[in-house]
Amino acid sequence: MAGKVRPPPELVECWEREDEEFRELRRRSADWKFIEEQEPRVRLALLAYIETGDRYLAARIAGVTLGEFDELRVKAGIVCIT
Amino acid sequence: MLGVADACFLIDWARFRRRELLASLFEAILIHEEVLAQLRSPSAIDFASRLLARGALRLYPWSAAEEELFIKLRDEVALDPRIPSLERPDLLCLVIAYRAGASLLTENLGVLRVVQFHPTFSRVTAWTALEVLEHLVYGGLAEVRSVEDFLGIVSEYCEDTKHVFSSRRMREVVERVRTWLAK
Numbered sequence: 001m002a003g004k005v006r007p008p009p010e011l012v013e014c015w016e017r018e019d020e021e022f023r024e025l026r027r028r029s030a031d032w033k034f035i036e037e038q039e040p041r042v043r044l045a046l047l048a049y050i051e052t053g054d055r056y057l058a059a060r061i062a063g064v065t066l067g068e069f070d071e072l073r074v075k076a077g078i079v080c081i082t
Numbered sequence: 083m084l085g086v087a088d089a090c091f092l093i094d095w096a097r098f099r100r101r102e103l104l105a106s107l108f109e110a111i112l113i114h115e116e117v118l119a120q121l122r123s124p125s126a127i128d129f130a131s132r133l134l135a136r137g138a139l140r141l142y143p144w145s146a147a148e149e150e151l152f153i154k155l156r157d158e159v160a161l162d163p164r165i166p167s168l169e170r171p172d173l174l175c176l177v178i179a180y181r182a183g184a185s186l187l188t189e190n191l192g193v194l195r196v197v198q199f200h201p202t203f204s205r206v207t208a209w210t211a212l213e214v215l216e217h218l219v220y221g222g223l224a225e226v227r228s229v230e231d232f233l234g235i236v237s238e239y240c241e242d243t244k245h246v247f248s249s250r251r252m253r254e255v256v257e258r259v260r261t262w263l264a265k
Contacts, residue, residue, distance in 0.1 A: 004159070005201065007199040008199060012164055016164075053166065066090070080090075080189065081245070
């Protein structure tokens with residue numbers, strides 16, 4: 001098995017700041033009324049997406065494909081950020 | 083110039099009003115069959131199908147040697163909690179981009195982070211839609227006379243896709259476009 005390749009600490013610090021910026025943008029853009037109206041699994045997936053920005057994780061929680069989750073993300077008004 | 087597209091990029095780009103310009107920027111865009119299988123939304127399937135029919139999008143002939151490269155890369159980085167969303171299909175795209183010398187078209191934050199530090203894969207040029215828009219300008223495929231014109235195209239993309247770009251990425255790209263316009 002290959003050894004781990006670790007990012008330098010200064011890059012990790014930069015990512016942490018970026019993660020906070022992205023999380024705040026997702027929170028602000030979300031249609032919270034739409035999210036509250038969803039069935040529990042979808043609601044949880046949208047909340048997980050807002051917190052992590054991970055489309056794969058959110059799609060798995062919702063039990064849908066990546067593309068289907070993205071349709072939900074757009075309906076919920078949550079921006080994707082890169 | 084060759085490109086390699088992952089599913090997140092194609093899903094978002096397929097919603098963009100100027101989506102057809104993508105094929106004009108690249109000699110060919112390579113895709114792994116596992117990425118193709120991820121496309122389920124009608125807009126993404128329609129877009130990818132039309133590109134495949136025109137030969138602009140091509141299935142990549144994956145090999146055993148590339149599978150070994152993927153396994154090594156996965157073992158090196160996939161469990162690092164600071165690098166999100168490192169799913170197999172997106173890492174396959176990174177391996178293809180490395181092997182083919184192609185630009186990687188991705189909206190996967192984890193992959194964008196891997197190319198920032200990985201000793202081997204940092205050689206790959208990774209573009210989000212923002213850098214694609216930038217290169218459409220350089221290639222004369224999107225005519226802009228000012229930075230404001232460019233920002234107008236970026237706004238169209240953001241509006242169509244509900245996708246925005248980090249302040250850092252925006253600053254860097256806008257600065258490059260400003261320099262290019264001044265020449």
